[in-house]
Amino acid sequence: MDSTRIKMTENKLNPDSWVDQYADYLFNYAVARVSNAEIAKDLVQETFLAGLKSAKNFQGAAAERTWLIAILKRKVIDYYRKINSKKGKAEVRMTYSNQSDSAGDWLEENVADPFSTLENDEIENEELGLAIQECIAKLPKKQSSVFVMKTIQGFSTEDICNELGINPSNLWVMVHRARTSLMGCLNENWFKL
């Protein structure tokens, strides 16, 4: 944690560590916005390449991660411009849901529910995802790969054991350690919800 702080105050770029440090963070950001893992992966890759190309323009005014996110944002916008460039694709279609009552006041019925907190949920989930991700990054390498494979990618115990060359009781010990560390690392507030 301290080392990243120091890096942030210096604001230098070290592209060698970009993938390890930021790929997951950028990927999550992109997936949330384009909702397609393949496209998101490509956008992250493009972001790194664009970052390299314009590395000499980096002023050091922002932290590396912020700077990369700024590039990724442009990439996401460009992506939507590209798919919407054909005429008519960008139009908003509103269909009247109830056929029999098409004389109704559709505008009034389509007004947003002022008591809905659905949009807050999404923001909250993104923050939660970020918090979990930062905690996973702090785990020892082996524990984090076991935890990620098991919990996030949903592999079976058998597959993980074969791939990593461990036995099931090893696996459960590592899962246990990872889960206990995560419980300690995640802010108490998340557990109160």
Added chain:
Amino acid sequence: MINCEQASTICNKKQYKEATLLERINLSLHLFICKACSSFSKKNSKLTVLCNKADLHLLSEQEKVKMKETIERSI
């Protein structure tokens, strides 16, 4: 009766729906008498809920290696 260590392992397995019926029965009996384990179990289940809710997407190691190669080629 099972001890706390066994209970925590079963509790972890339960998070991934891999605990057998007998294990689950043993666990709930243990949680009934052990305060420490029952608070661990609650937190553990909550962690599972949080992980599902966050809907995390992480890149696999192979994908990261591929990215690194592409970056190195363009340096």
